[in-house]
Structures are given as C-alpha cells and as structure tokens.
Amino acid sequence: MKEVNISELERRFQEKIDNDIRIEPKDWMPDEYRKTLIRQISQHAHSEVVGMLPEGNWITRAPNLRRKAVLLAKVQDEAGHGLYLYSAVETLGADREQTIDDLHSGKAKYSSIFNYPTLTWADMGAIGWLVDGAAIMNQVPLCRCSYGPYARAMVRVCKEESFHQRQGFEIMTTLAKGSPEQKAMAQDALNRFWWPALMMFGPNDAESKHTQQSMDWRIKRHTNDELRQMFVDATVPQAELIGLTVPDPDLKWNEETGHYEFGEINWDEFWQVVKGNGPCNKDRIDTRRKAKEEGMWVREAAMAHADKRAKRKSA
Amino acid sequence: MANREWPLWEVFIRSKQGLNHKHVGSLRAADAEMAIENARDVYTRRSEGVSIWVVESMNLFASDPSEADALFEPADSKVYRHPTFYDVPDGIEHM
Numbered sequence: 276m277k278e279v280n281i282s283e284l285e286r287r288f289q290e291k292i293d294n295d296i297r298i299e300p301k302d303w304m305p306d307e308y309r310k311t312l313i314r315q316i317s318q319h320a321h322s323e324v325v326g327m328l329p330e331g332n333w334i335t336r337a338p339n340l341r342r343k344a345v346l347l348a349k350v351q352d353e354a355g356h357g358l359y360l361y362s363a364v365e366t367l368g369a370d371r372e373q374t375i376d377d378l379h380s381g382k383a384k385y386s387s388i389f390n391y392p393t394l395t396w397a398d399m400g401a402i403g404w405l406v407d408g409a410a411i412m413n414q415v416p417l418c419r420c421s422y423g424p425y426a427r428a429m430v431r432v433c434k435e436e437s438f439h440q441r442q443g444f445e446i447m448t449t450l451a452k453g454s455p456e457q458k459a460m461a462q463d464a465l466n467r468f469w470w471p472a473l474m475m476f477g478p479n480d481a482e483s484k485h486t487q488q489s490m491d492w493r494i495k496r497h498t499n500d501e502l503r504q505m506f507v508d509a510t511v512p513q514a515e516l517i518g519l520t521v522p523d524p525d526l527k528w529n530e531e532t533g534h535y536e537f538g539e540i541n542w543d544e545f546w547q548v549v550k551g552n553g554p555c556n557k558d559r560i561d562t563r564r565k566a567k568e569e570g571m572w573v574r575e576a577a578m579a580h581a582d583k584r585a586k587r588k589s590a
Numbered sequence: 591m592a593n594r595e596w597p598l599w600e601v602f603i604r605s606k607q608g609l610n611h612k613h614v615g616s617l618r619a620a621d622a623e624m625a626i627e628n629a630r631d632v633y634t635r636r637s638e639g640v641s642i643w644v645v646e647s648m649n650l651f652a653s654d655p656s657e658a659d660a661l662f663e664p665a666d667s668k669v670y671r672h673p674t675f676y677d678v679p680d681g682i683e684h685m
Contacts, residue, residue: 299655301652301654301655302655303655303656351631351635352635355631355632355635358617358632359615359632362615362616362617363615365598365616366616371595371618372595424615427615428615434636435635435636574596574620575594577596577620577621577624578594578596578620580620580621581620581621581624584621585621
C-alpha cells in the first residue's frame with residue numbers, strides 16, 4: 276500500500292461520508308468511528324435481546340391462541356434482530372463473546388425502557404405500540420446510516436418492526452373498546468409506559484455528548500429531540516383515536532409550529548435507570564447470565580459433536 | 591476446549607428460482623448443518639428464501655479496498671466495450 280498519512284485518510288473518509296458513499300467493513304475508518312459504531316450497534320443488539328424478557332413474561336399467559344402466536348413471533352423477531360446486529364458488530368472486528376460478556380458485566384448498556392416491569396397484559400399492547408413505535412422512529416433513519424452492514428441490518432429490522440407496532444396498537448384498541456376494567460387497564464399501561472418511551476430517545480440535544488460527531492459521520496441523521504418530537508406528534512392522535520389520555524398535563528397542540536408541546540421529562544429517573552437502579556435492571560442481567568451459563572453445556576456438546584463428525588469425514 | 595466459540599459463517603440466500611444467491615449476513619454455528627438451520631431461522635422467517643448457502647467466514651477471500659483503484663483500473667480505460675462508444679447512423683432504429 277502507498278504511504279498515506281492519517282489526515283489524508285481522514286479527509287478521504289469524510290469525503291465519502293459527505294457524498295453518501297457507504298463505508299464497508301474492510302475500508303479504512305478512524306478509530307473513533309469504529310469505536311462509536313461498536314458501542315452503538317452492540318447496545319442496540321443488547322436492547323433487542325434484553326427486550327425479549329419483558330414480553331417473554333406474558334407468552335404463557337396470553338389471553339388466547341392468536342395473541343399467543345403473535346407474541347411468540349414478535350419475541351422471535353427480537354432475537355433475530357439481536358443476531359443481525361451482533362453480526363454487524365462483528366464486521367467491525369469486535370468479538371461476539373466479549374460483546375455479550377460486556378453486557379453481563381454491566382459495562383455495556385441497553386435501552387433503559389426494558390428495565391420497567393410488565394405488570395399486566397395491557398403492557399404487551401403498550402410496549403408494541405409505544406416502545407416499538409419509538410424504536411421505529413429511531414431505526415428508520417438508521418437505514419441510511421453511513422456504515423453499510425448496520426444500515427442493511429436496519430432495513431431488515433424496520434421491515435419486520437411495523438407488524439410489532441400494529442399488534443401492540445391492536446391490543447390497546449381492543450382493551451380500550453372493552454369493559455371499563457379493560458379500558459382502565461389500557462390507560463394504566465399507557466400511564467406507566469408513556470414517559471419511559473419518551474426517554475428512549477436519550478438526553479436532550481444540549482446534554483447529548485455524542486450527537487454532533489455522530490451527525491457529522493452520518494451515523495445519526497436526526498437529533499434526539501427531533502426524533503422525540505416526531506414520535507409525540509405521531510402518537511398523541513393515535514391515543515385520542517382510541518379514547519385514551521396521554522399522561523401529561525402540559526401536553527398541547529401548537530397551531531403555529533404544527534407540533535405538540537409536552538412537559539418536562541424526569542431526567543433524574545432516566546439517569547437512575549441508565550445507571551442500573553431501575554426496577555428490573557438486576558433481574559434482566561441475572562436472567563441473561565443464567566441463560567448463558569445454563570446453555571453452556573449445549574454449546575459445548577454441539578461443538579464436540581461437530582468435531583467428531585469432521586474427524587469421521589476426514590478419516 | 592471449554593468455551594471455544596462456534597465458528598462464524600457467511601450466509602447467502604436465493605430469494606426465488608431464477609435469481610442468484612445473495613449475501614445477507616453472518617451467524618455463529620457449530621457446523622454447516624446447524625449454520626443452515628440457524629440461517630433459516632435468522633434470515634428467512636418471512637419466506638425470503640428458497641435456497642441457502644453457508645460458507646465458513648475463514649474460507650472467504652476478499653479483495654483489498656485500498657487496492658481497488660489499481661484492481662479495477664483496466665476496465666476504466668476501455669470505453670469501447672460499451673455500445674454507447676459507437677456511432678450508429680440515423681435511420682437505424684434497433685441495433
């Protein structure tokens with residue numbers, strides 16, 4: 276290879292980014308770009324995997340066979356999304372095993388929303404509608420992310436995710452049209468999940484330390500606050516349509532801006548949950564660790580079986 | 591051998607008869623058979639495929655992107671390989 280200095284490589288790299296030419300695994304990239312992507316994609320993968328737990332909690336208690344089949348399919352999709360993303364993160368040279376160990380040791384983060392408990396069946400509705408809805412807002416622009424493998428994984432995820440949101444909204448609609456107790460259950464789920472869903476977009480722009488660099492690298496296409504606003508604007512009319520009330524006394528339509536204004540998010544709560552003090556943080560990680568440890572013998576046996584068969588073939 | 595990680599496999603899917611297999615991503619599996627089963631679960635949950643190829647990633651060789659200019663240069667200088675290089679007189683509709 277010709278001798279090229281780092282600043283020249285960086286200049287060419289940024290030029291590609293600015294011209295919307297995707298970066299592929301073997302291309303030169305700045306260390307910080309690689310690190311940022313490894314952090315973001317692995318967090319994203321962990322969120323998909325941990326995200327199976329709150330919903331898995333209700334599979335055996337779904338109210339009928341249709342709901343059960345749908346919920347199973349959704350949770351299976353989340354596992355698949357985690358795998359697309361771990362596959363993308365490995366293209367950056369990250370070790371899959373290490374990535375997962377970082378989740379289990381608490382070094383790596385995942386979406387704070389999954390540290391809230393799922394107390395009633397209506398929570399399956401609220402999660403599909405709000406949590407998957409917020410995830411879609413985040414993920415659609417990521418389909419145009421500058422890193423090829425991440426963008427391609429997001430295209431697959433987004434195609435699958437819209438069924439997730441619809442099934443959630445269908446659960447909420449059904450409950451909202453049901454008995455007063457059922458409607459109250461739906462309202463209660465909305466009350467508990469509304470604010471954590473808004474927190475999913477992350478800190479306000481002024482507080483978000485990674486945003487500017489990620490925008491310059493076209494990993495992110497919108498700021499946290501822009502995405503949050505898009506989500507509120509899209510979701511409030513949906514709540515109104517099914518007769519539920521968004522739990523925010525400050526929420527009001529602004530005719531001039533064409534956007535909803537909404538109240539202040541409880542950032543103390545957000546940071547507490549991010550730091551590990553949410554209602555379910557410990558439980559989620561313990562469950563993941565246990566799954567890994569208890570599945571160890573299966574993985575080892577599969578490897579031993581493969582070795583034995585390979586030996587027999589070559590003999 | 592405890593804790594040995596399953597090898598990485600690249601997955602290629604033929605979406606329907608008549609089309610070629612296309613790379614869709616990678617996964618971990620103990621052997622080829624398991625890689626195909628896992629690929630079915632991970633990459634074809636919505637009937638995206640009629641055929642799967644898996645290749646262990648260590649057996650895949652790729653060109654070096656930093657040498658791409660030199661590697662593909664021979665084609666750049668041969669515009670006469672394209673039909674648009676040639677003048678076709680007026681009056682000829684299809685050629």
